[in-house]
Amino acid sequence: MGEKGRPEVAGDEELHPLPGAGTGKVVCLACPARDSFLCSGFEDDELKHLAARATRFSLARGKTLILEGDPADNVYNIIEGDVVLSRIASDGRRQILGFLSKGDFIGLTLSEEYSFSAEALTEARLCRFDRRSLEELVERFPGVDRQIRRMGAATIDHLLDLVFALGRKTAEERVASFLHHQAHKQGCCLDPTKELRLAMTRADIADYLGLTLETVSRTISRFKRDGLIEMPSTNRILIKDLDGLTQRAEAETI
Amino acid sequence: MGEKGRPEVAGDEELHPLPGAGTGKVVCLACPARDSFLCSGFEDDELKHLAARATRFSLARGKTLILEGDPADNVYNIIEGDVVLSRIASDGRRQILGFLSKGDFIGLTLSEEYSFSAEALTEARLCRFDRRSLEELVERFPGVDRQIRRMGAATIDHLLDLVFALGRKTAEERVASFLHHQAHKQGCCLDPTKELRLAMTRADIADYLGLTLETVSRTISRFKRDGLIEMPSTNRILIKDLDGLTQRAEAETI
DNA sequence: CGATTCGTTGATCCCCATCAAATGGAGTGG
DNA sequence: CCACTCCATTTGATGGGGATCAACGAATCG
Known part of the structure; x- marks a missing residue:
């Protein structure tokens, strides 16, 4: 660990392989991510083949899973927690490419090297597959491949959506869209009393939306001032006026 | 044609199916896009199966192939010509999502409806497959699926790359990156005497890079003034200083 | 040759970045 | 419980990069 000044990278001592094709319970059956794109390609009785090739591990908050430029030898499925994908320029400019969570997949690329970094935003658990194993699975189980294509799509x-937002939406529209999307993802749109929890900082949001943290903060404050949202604390948001928020997200595509 | 104010959409009278699995030469063998992602999933002697499910047609410059919101029933492979994918907001803001050309594939989406429009930038020839046919091909020929995954990746x-550019690059960096990418794609990087031909207008470039056409025009003019490029005509560009252009594209990711 | 579309260039404006400082909350130790 | 630190966030003041508005060439086409 620690060669060439890598950020804090997860130690492999945290790894422990899953109960495989032999005896033992198949841990995948009870996995929170059982219905994720990848794993839903398997019938219950086939899961042992998946488990035999997976390594489950956990990743502490702030730890780096992938560093841009690393050889793209593995793919990952998120079991639990939040992971952020980002790309950083040599002068420090950072663009967050996505906020990933349970069931999301990391590592779809044609390149020999990862073109992004991945870091745990919260304590997280993941499943690792090496590419070769995944290729074997795809050949043996046709359903998997279909699922991988679906993930890609x-x-x-x-x-x-992100390209449109970055290219053509104003700051206010971007932030409103972001909040709306997060609310939808967390089920706050159906239940107006359910509060939105943001695992990321204002700086993270800014780096995702192509803004500065000050602009994000000011925009959120304005939404609060205008009665669209309430904030019990800085990272908990209660949506008071979903329609209003949707309107400010506008730039509705035809 | 022309219901509900659609832009000029290609008429189906231009369609003509390919010689299929029966007798006849298999037109795919001599297709310029034979090596495209999709078609390279087939051995030569399997091509008749591909051809049997494909409909080849041409599309006049400016014609719309897909209108955002159309049911996503088909996928397309570009044989020849340039196609532009875009998304337009109700107030007219347009974001171009990609400039596609020979061998590129259109229609990878999970959605029931296309979330983008596709329009011919030049006279173009394409191959159409309905989704069901493609699914049949995938089941029968495992190589195809792998190719589809590669296309997705x-x-x-x-x-x-586009997200990073839109989120974190300056106007000058975006335009330089764009020219550099186009030059690379057209082989102008290897042969400095080969001139770059831009099929798209300044407005198209602007809508791709999240800028205005004036900013794109000014930036290109600056590159010319600084001796990085020469312009025999507005859409033909000769790269005089590739290194200089690369430097201005900077924001090199680590 | 008008008509039309595309490209260039100039003048001005404004949204958001930048710089700067205050506020607040969580943790820590006395 | 308070004093203190640390860091995220908020808020204010100012500036600039690119948008907007406008006018003028240049190329294409009927």
Whole structure:
């Protein structure tokens, strides 16, 4: 660990392989991410084959899972927690490429090296597969491949939204869209009393939306002042006027 | 044609199916896009199966292939020409999501409806497959699926670059990156005498880079004034100083 | 040759970045 | 419980990069 000044990278001592194809319970059956894109490609009785190739491990908050430029040898499935993907320029400018959580998949790339870094935003648990193992699984279980294609398509759909936001939305629209998306993801749209919890800092949001943290903060303050939201604390948000928020997110695509 | 004010959409009279699995030469063998991601999933002797499910057609410059919101029933492979994908907000703001050309694939989405429009930038020829046919092909030919996954990954890699540019690069860096990328794509980096041809207008470039056409024009003019490029005509560019252009594209990711 | 579309250039404005400082909350130790 | 530190956040003041508004060339086409 620690060669060439890497940020704090997870130690492998935290790894422990899953109960495999032999005896033992198949831990995947009770996995919170059982319904994720990747794992839903398997029937229950096939899960032991998945488990045999997976290594489950946990990652402390702030630890780096992937450092941009690392050889792209593994893929990961998030079991629990939040992970952030980012790219940093040599002069420090950072762009966050996505906030990932339970069931999301990391590592879809054609490149030999990862073109992004991945870091735990909260304490997290993940499953690691090396590429070769994944390739074996795909050949043996046709459903998996379909799921991988679906994951890719979902990622593309999401990135297209982000591109539109970064290219053509104002700061206010970006922040409103972001809050709206997070609220939707956390089920706050259906239950107006449920409060939104933001695992990321204002700086993270800014780096995701192509803004500065000051602009994000000012915009959120304005939403509060205008009665669209309430904030019991800085990272807990209660949506008081979903319609109003949606309107400010506008730039509705036709 | 022309219901509910659609832009000029290609008429189906231009369609003509490919010689299929029966007798006849398999037109795919001599197709310029034979090596594209999709088609390289097939051995030569398997191509007739591909051809049987494909409909080749051409699309006049400016014609719309896909209108945002259309049911996502088909996928397309570009044989020849340039196609632009875009998304337009109700107030007219447009974001171009990609400039596609020979061998590129259109239609990777999870959604039931296309979330973007596609329009021919130049006279173009394409291959259409309905989703069901493609699904059949995937089941029968395992190589295809792998290719589709690779296409998805390539698209993601490309979109991540665009996200970084839109989120964190200055106008000058964006335009320099764009020219550099186009030059690379057209092989102008290896042969400095080869001139770059831009099929798109300044407005198109602007809508791709999240800028205005004036800013794009000014920036290109500055590059010319500084001796980085020469312009025999507005859409033909000769790169005089590739290093200089690369430097201005900077924001090199670590 | 008008008409139209595209590109260039100039003048001005404004949104958001930047710089700076105050506020607040969480943790720590006395 | 208070004093203190540390860091995230908020808020204010100012400036600049790129948008906007406007006018003028240049190329294409009927």
